[in-house]
Amino acid sequence: MKSTIRSASNHRVVRTLKRTSPLALLTVVLLVLAVPSGMVISSAFTAPDQSLRAAASVPAWQQLPSEMSRPQGISPLLDSAPIPSPDKVAAHLESTLKTDGGGAFTALVKDAVTGQVLFDRGGSDSRIPASNMKLLTAVAALRSMGSETRFSTRVLAGQAPASVVLAGGGDVLLGAGESAPDQVVGRAGLATLARLTVQSLKENGVTGAVSVQLDDSLFTGPALNPAWSLEDVAAGETAPLYPLALNSARYDPLKTTGPRPQDSAITTAEAFAAELKTAGAASGLTVAPGVGRSGSEAAASGGPATGSGGDAGPEVLAEVQSATVSQQVDLMLQTSDNYLAEALGRMSAHADGLPAGNDGATATVMKQLTGLGVNVDTMRLADVSGLALGNRVSARQFAEVVRAITSGPDPRLRNALAGFPVAGLTGTLDDRYGDDSTAGGAGLVRAKTGTLNSVIALSGYVVDAEGRLLVFSFIGNGLMPGAAGNKAALDRSASALASCGCR
Incomplete structure (x- = not known):
């Protein structure tokens, strides 16, 4: 009975803290959870801790916190804890x-x-x-x-003198605005990418109308898996796959249900063109209407998947990078x-x-x-x-x-x-x-x-x-x-x- 009462009380505290501050939520996770954080390696699960051997019959990780305390890590589990029957x-x-x-x-x-x-x-x-x-x-x-790898979305100099190529590198969490380094969705922003592109175009002496092309050749095979139900696709459970997308192929980052864009690459390229038009207005740059798919300039530049820069191929005019693989x-x-x-x-x-x-x-x-x-x-x-x-x-x-x-x-x-x-x-x-x-x-x-x-x-x-x-x-x-x-x-x-x- 005591165990049942304790568990119910634990849940009420957790439910209350969910409605309060993020600090309170973090504290209850640190103090109540019986799990290690993502940074703990396997030895920390089982390393002996002599200070806990005389613990009370109710383990510390299942007791209610009596006060807010300074974060000081999580004690390792006892190697002597019995294996259940x-x-x-x-x-x-x-x-x-x-x-x-x-x-x-x-x-x-x-x-x-x-x-x-x-x-x-x-x-x-x-x-x-x-x-x-x-x-x-x-x-x-x-x-x-690896956990720290990031995906690059690049703008390359096109084959025509006043053209640019938006090259998808696998980041489907792009944001429409300025890059947000503390976010996962929107860590790389199209507004930032457009601004950096305008700077490079100005340095290269480009004026007048600029055309935008799209290279989404990184992903191969059918964009839509034939094993998926078309009803699920229509409902927005997934969508055709491309190597760049806004908000994980969502129209609005705050709405995670409902239909998704069926061509997230073109949708993203059109959004980039709009940002490029805005960023270039003060410099006398305009953007030609329409976005077309190009060849594989990104592949020729060494591939847009990770890291920055390529060894050969078109000039990289601008680049933004995603959140890490771990994030x-x-x-x-x-x-x-x-x-x-x-x-x-x-x-x-x-x-x-x-x-x-x-x-x-x-x-x-x-x-x-x-x-x-x-x-x-x-x-x-x-x-x-x-x-x-x-x-x-x-x-x-x-x-x-x-x-x-x-x-x-x-x-x-x-x-x-x-x-x-x-x-x-x-x-x-x-x-x-x-x-x-x-x-x-x-x-x-x-x-x-x-x-x-x-x-x-x-x-x-x-x-x-x-x-x-x-x-x-x-x-x-x-x-x-x-x-x-x-x-x-x-x-x-x-x-x-x-x-x-x-x-």
Whole structure:
């Protein structure tokens, strides 16, 4: 009973702090969450801390904060924390992991440090994973490109004397205004790019009318994946893929639902031309009407994917750079943006020397997972966002990927930790874990969500009540569309792991 009361109280505090200041929210995350931050590497999960060995029966990370305190990091987990008993974990999950009206859940729970399987219900069965697929894309992006890589959007001197070429380099989070260095969406701005272009044109003695062309040749293959439902495309779940877009191919950065531009490259180029017209007015420059697609000037200049500058080819007149790959991965996981996921997949393929299309993206994901030691023999990928119904991934494979992120030997993957939504607080888990049956996981569970018409999934990690880091994956297929109990079943199951004193 005390545990139940404590969990409900925790959730009320979290819910209250969400309505207050960002500082309060940060503090409760630091003080209450039983998870390390994205900068913590695997040794910090398990390094011994003698000062905590005499801790009270209620762990510090599950106690309510009594006051606001100065951030001072998170204590490492105890290496002596007991591994839960598989029988007791099963007893909890068998009572919570039940479908509402049809279909079935598969599941796998592992101890993160040892890899011991604590619960397995069809964990090796291949299932439609929905947006849990983005966990695989995150791993591929961080391994193939690195966390600090940025994508360049350039303006090149065209072949005609008074022409410029806008060259897409993979940044689909461009902003229409000035560059905003402290933002992820809009870190690179078209107004800044236009202003820098005008400066270069003036230095080159260009006057009069300037024509704008577009080079979007970086991405290859069909812009629209034939595995996607046209109804999903019409609803704005995704759109044809191009290597440059405003606001992740959204008309308005504040509206993340509804139809998207069907040619984000032309839409972006037209917006750039308008900014160029405004920026050049004081210098006597005008912009010729219309934007046309050019050849591959960007490819001739060394490729626009990362870094700055090329060895040969057209002169680079101006350049702006995106947020880092790590920041984009965090945004992708938090918001579950399909368009951003597909763009990151194509850029991962490009970094691996493969064609930057859907086939290259799926091949890169498989390659990077294999490099981690994940067995991909049964895996089938039709896209890298999880929107396609042709994807097949098992709960075991997801649990292994989450374990690689939290505790594996590749430190680059720690950069994905901060992107996992936090139950009841952030991202796609913001409005969940709000009732008595799930309050025990509020602020503690970190997991990637996934939802399609008859599919629901949740894969992530949690520290249990005795201080043991667990990774889990729950996948439901063949479910009754719209049945409210299925999402609640996954949340109750993750909360049961958070509350588990299952030695």
